Amino acid sequence: MSRIQGRFEALAKAKRKALIPYITAGDPTPSMSVPLLHALVDAGADILELGVPFSDPMADGPVVQRSGERALKHGVGLSDVLGMVGEFRRRDNATPIVLMGYANPIEAIGTARFLPQAKAAGIDGVIVVDYPPEECVEFAQAAKQHDIDPIFLLAPTSTEKRIHEVARCGSGYLYYVSLRGVTGAGHLDLSEVSKRIPQIRAATKLPIGVGFGIRDAESARRVAETADAVVIGSRLIQEIEAAPAEALTRVKSFLRPIRQALDASFSK
Amino acid sequence: MRMYDLPDERGHFGPYGGIFVAETLSQALDELREAYAAARSDAQFEAEFRYELKHYVGRPSPIYHARRLSEQCGGAQIYIKREDLNHTGAHKINNTIGQALLARRMKKQRVIAETGAGMHGVATATVAARYAMECVVYMGVEDVRRQAANVHRMGVLGAKVVPVESGSKTLKDALNEAMRDWVTNVESTFYIIGTVAGPHPYPMMVRDFQSVIGEESIQQMQEMAGRQPDAVIACVGGGSNAMGIFHPYIAAKEVRLVGVEAAGEGLETGKHAASLCAGRPGVLHGNRTYLLQDANGQITETHSVSAGLDYPGVGPEHAWLKDNGRAEYVAVTDDEALAAFHALCRSEGIIPALESAHAVAQAMKMAPKLPKSAILLVNLSGRGDKDLHTVAERAGKKL
Ligand SMILES: Cc1ncc(COP(=O)(O)O)c(C=O)c1O
Numbered sequence A: 001m002s003r004i005q006g007r008f009e010a011l012a013k014a015k016r017k018a019l020i021p022y023i024t025a026g027d028p029t030p031s032m033s034v035p036l037l038h039a040l041v042d043a044g045a046d047i048l049e050l051g052v053p054f055s056d057p058m059a060d061g062p063v064v065q066r067s068g069e070r071a072l073k074h075g076v077g078l079s080d081v082l083g084m085v086g087e088f089r090r091r092d093n094a095t096p097i098v099l100m101g102y103a104n105p106i107e108a109i110g111t112a113r114f115l116p117q118a119k120a121a122g123i124d125g126v127i128v129v130d131y132p133p134e135e136c137v138e139f140a141q142a143a144k145q146h147d148i149d150p151i152f153l154l155a156p157t158s159t160e161k162r163i164h165e166v167a168r169c170g171s172g173y174l175y176y177v178s179l180r181g182v183t184g185a186g187h188l189d190l191s192e193v194s195k196r197i198p199q200i201r202a203a204t205k206l207p208i209g210v211g212f213g214i215r216d217a218e219s220a221r222r223v224a225e226t227a228d229a230v231v232i233g234s235r236l237i238q239e240i241e242a243a244p245a246e247a248l249t250r251v252k253s254f255l256r257p258i259r260q261a262l263d264a265s266f267s268k
Numbered sequence B: 001m002r003m004y005d006l007p008d009e010r011g012h013f014g015p016y017g018g019i020f021v022a023e024t025l026s027q028a029l030d031e032l033r034e035a036y037a038a039a040r041s042d043a044q045f046e047a048e049f050r051y052e053l054k055h056y057v058g059r060p061s062p063i064y065h066a067r068r069l070s071e072q073c074g075g076a077q078i079y080i081k082r083e084d085l086n087h088t089g090a091h092k093i094n095n096t097i098g099q100a101l102l103a104r105r106m107k108k109q110r111v112i113a114e115t116g117a118g119m120h121g122v123a124t125a126t127v128a129a130r131y132a133m134e135c136v137v138y139m140g141v142e143d144v145r146r147q148a149a150n151v152h153r154m155g156v157l158g159a160k161v162v163p164v165e166s167g168s169k170t171l172k173d174a175l176n177e178a179m180r181d182w183v184t185n186v187e188s189t190f191y192i193i194g195t196v197a198g199p200h201p202y203p204m205m206v207r208d209f210q211s212v213i214g215e216e217s218i219q220q221m222q223e224m225a226g227r228q229p230d231a232v233i234a235c236v237g238g239g240s241n242a243m244g245i246f247h248p249y250i251a252a253k254e255v256r257l258v259g260v261e262a263a264g265e266g267l268e269t270g271k272h273a274a275s276l277c278a279g280r281p282g283v284l285h286g287n288r289t290y291l292l293q294d295a296n297g298q299i300t301e302t303h304s305v306s307a308g309l310d311y312p313g314v315g316p317e318h319a320w321l322k323d324n325g326r327a328e329y330v331a332v333t334d335d336e337a338l339a340a341f342h343a344l345c346r347s348e349g350i351i352p353a354l355e356s357a358h359a360v361a362q363a364m365k366m367a368p369k370l371p372k373s374a375i376l377l378v379n380l381s382g383r384g385d386k387d388l389h390t391v392a393e394r395a396g397k398k399l
Helices: A003-013 A030-042 A062-073 A078-091 A103-109 A111-121 A137-145 A160-169 A190-201 A217-224 A234-242 A244-265 B023-040 B043-057 B067-073 B092-105 B119-130 B141-146 B148-156 B171-184 B202-210 B212-225 B240-249 B316-323 B334-348 B354-369 B385-394
Strands: A018-024 A048-051 A097-101 A125-128 A174-177 A208-211 A229-232 B063-065 B077-082 B110-115 B134-140 B160-164 B189-191 B231-235 B256-264 B280-284 B287-291 B327-333 B375-380
Touching: A003 A018, A018 A030, A018 A062, A018 A208, A018 A234, A018 A244, A030 A048, A030 A078, A030 A244, A048 A062, A048 A078, A062 A234, A078 A097, A078 A103, A078 A111, A103 A111, A103 A125, A103 B280, A111 A137, A160 A190, A160 B023, A174 A190, A190 A208, A190 A217, A217 A229, A217 A244, A229 A244, A234 A244, B023 B092, B023 B171, B043 B092, B063 B212, B067 B077, B067 B334, B067 B354, B077 B212, B077 B354, B092 B110, B092 B119, B092 B189, B092 B202, B092 B240, B110 B119, B110 B171, B119 B134, B119 B148, B134 B141, B134 B148, B134 B171, B141 B148, B141 B160, B148 B160, B148 B385, B160 B171, B171 B189, B202 B212, B202 B240, B202 B316, B212 B240, B212 B375, B231 B240, B231 B354, B240 B256, B240 B316, B240 B375, B256 B316, B256 B334, B256 B354, B287 B316, B316 B327, B327 B334, B327 B354, B334 B354, B334 B385, B354 B375, B354 B385
Parallel strands: A018 A048, A018 A229, A048 A097, A097 A125, A174 A208, A208 A229, B077 B375, B110 B134, B110 B189, B134 B160, B231 B256, B231 B375, B256 B327
Antiparallel strands: B063 B077, B280 B287
16 A cells, blocks of 8 residues: 555544645755655644746746745756655655656656656655646556556546546546646635535545645635645745745644644544 | 658657646647637638738748859759748748637637747737737746847737746746646637647647748749759747748658757857757657756756747657658857858848848858759748847947
8 A cells, every 4th residue: 555545544534634735845945845844744744745846837826936946046856856855754754745746857867767766765656747647648557566656636627538537547646726727826716626526536536635725724624625635835835935044933833723723623 | 651640639749749738728728629620621711811821911922042142152042932021020920820810710809929039929919909809928038128129019019018037037938927827817818829839739730820831832942943942941949930841841752851950159068049959858838849958857048149049949840850850950050140141131132030040051051062953942931120139239239
């Protein structure tokens, strides 16, 4: 069983919801990344999504773009990110880590070399934003063979056919991006979420995470009424951006109330 | 393999092309694919497109026998396909007309575009005015500064120019930003991409609209010279003017196809924009193709004296034509392009765009090695008025 699957099963038994924060590796500085990941776990994260900086983040809004640019100023590349994960694993061998990024840095290493390296570093899942299911059948299969979950995105515009395709290729969890547009844009449409999640559930047994429109404890709680996991990205990165030197304490005080609100509403 | 069948259903040219986009974009592309497939087989759409090309753009553009330039080179005869004589002064408008007509069919009231030098932005602003559409053009702040005249031109035509601050603040970032606008406003908005890049169906669609260049050339060469050229030469930024003239010639195996990239200050300096000559395959802007990138797979900054060739990728069909050897790709430096610019001005009274001057430079290199009976056809993709500032600056003058 993969670490991600194990984590979701344990949560389900306790009737709890997963809290998944997203930060960009190398933001605000490379040396802060591992401490930040530990801080997120301290504050109640169940799974960590770690963004791989890319020069051309076409699907991201301004907040995630800027975090990537800060990381790129320090020259952070995919192999550095794998190094950070390896370092994180020395103290934490339980929390699943999912890499999220774009295809080109992976292809620059070569998918055949990347997957074993990622596994050795302690990575549990990958989200390649610009690899739709049609373009990565082989990659998804190879990832599974290396015990890495290929995780796919779904959007409000995804068709029924698409949902089934993604359900077939993906593992770990499915990631419903609860907005039209780029990450961090606009407001979360809760009625859309509660309408779409049951439709996705009908197509898959995988846990469903909802992400990127979520900004606080209340919106997290509302989303968790239908989803298995809430993913918080842009809003969390804003905490880092606002005061980089205090990032460790700020991300904790931002995440804790969300954890508490989730546990108050959902747990045995 | 019959290259004419390419791309496949999902936009692949061999291992290149495809649809590499986030899920948030895939439905918009589905819709576009269907709409274009329907338009492509609709005689009325075709007739409308041809009408506009003739009466609004001024097609067919002539082919001109550059006798004095040929004599000076002392070898092959150089013929020039005059895309510089089109309305707005470049080949870009062939494509913007096609896409704007498609936008109208799809009932989209708003068009957006990315631009580097500003030529595609101007061509988009022009058709938006012509078809009464709202128009927003994304342009890197670096380019807004370098291309002030074109920014003003777009404004006069009623378009809004949005300066892009992200990334390297140039063409590739403008493309990212236009894509972001498109995903956010997909219901009302049509994204007019300016070259044969981006996710399927763009590389195919832009090629189809630009193929009028090669179709006319085949007929005109027959009339003028009684035969087809030995080689067709075109500059390659994203590759739309080159694809437009190459594509109808692909089946004519005896015609060499030569694409000319920007070698900038020299391939060995790293300051260039020659993705095919010096890049590696990867994934950017929705397709797989040759890219200029570093060891980490980050897209690197490019350099060329001509802003229109300053792009770190290239259309996927060119990547395919390179690998299978049907086309050859070379690179020409800033200095060589400038020398060709002046040579064409002085020998023929034609001021070429600096992009197009790269193709002229390549013809001037090839011609002396060929007999007088040989024929080279150069696609002169645009006129050089926009570049007079740059040329003056390089000569240490101020306008
Ligand atoms: C005159 C001219 N030629 C060529 C290009 C390069 O584009 P492409 O390679 O798509 O023809 C441009 C782009 O701005 C241009 O303005």
